[in-house]
Amino acid sequence: MNRIIIKLRTSSPNVSPVTLIATGATQLRAVFTAEQIPGVLVAYMAGINAAFAVCIAMVGISVILGLCNRWKRMDTHVVSGAAA
Numbered sequence: 001m002n003r004i005i006i007k008l009r010t011s012s013p014n015v016s017p018v019t020l021i022a023t024g025a026t027q028l029r030a031v032f033t034a035e036q037i038p039g040v041l042v043a044y045m046a047g048i049n050a051a052f053a054v055c056i057a058m059v060g061i062s063v064i065l066g067l068c069n070r071w072k073r074m075d076t077h078v079v080s081g082a083a084a
Contacts, residue, residue, distance in 0.1 A: 004047035012039020 005017045015036050020043065023031045032040050 003050040004043045007046035008039070008043040011042040012036055015040060 004020065008015060008017055008020060015032065019031065020040060025044065028040055028044075029037060
C-alpha cells in the first residue's frame with residue numbers, strides 16, 4: 001500500500017490517496033475521471049509489482065530453508081496402519 005501512495009504522488013498528484021485505497025480495483029473507472037485513470041493505474045501497477053516481489057522473495061527463502069532440512073525416510077507401516 002505504501003508503494004501505491006508513493007507512486008500516486010508522482011503519477012497523479014491531484015488524486016486523493018484515501019479515495020484510491022478505499023476504492024476497489026473493479027470500481028476504479030467508475031470513481032475516477034478519464035484523465036486520472038492513467039496515473040491511478042500506474043500507481044496500482046507499482047503496488048502490484050511490490051507485492052509480487054515480496055512473494056517471490058518469500059518463496060525463494062522457503063525453498064532454500066526446505067532444502068536445508070534433514071531428509072529421513074518415513075516408517076511406512078506406521079503410516080498405513082493409521083489410515084485403517
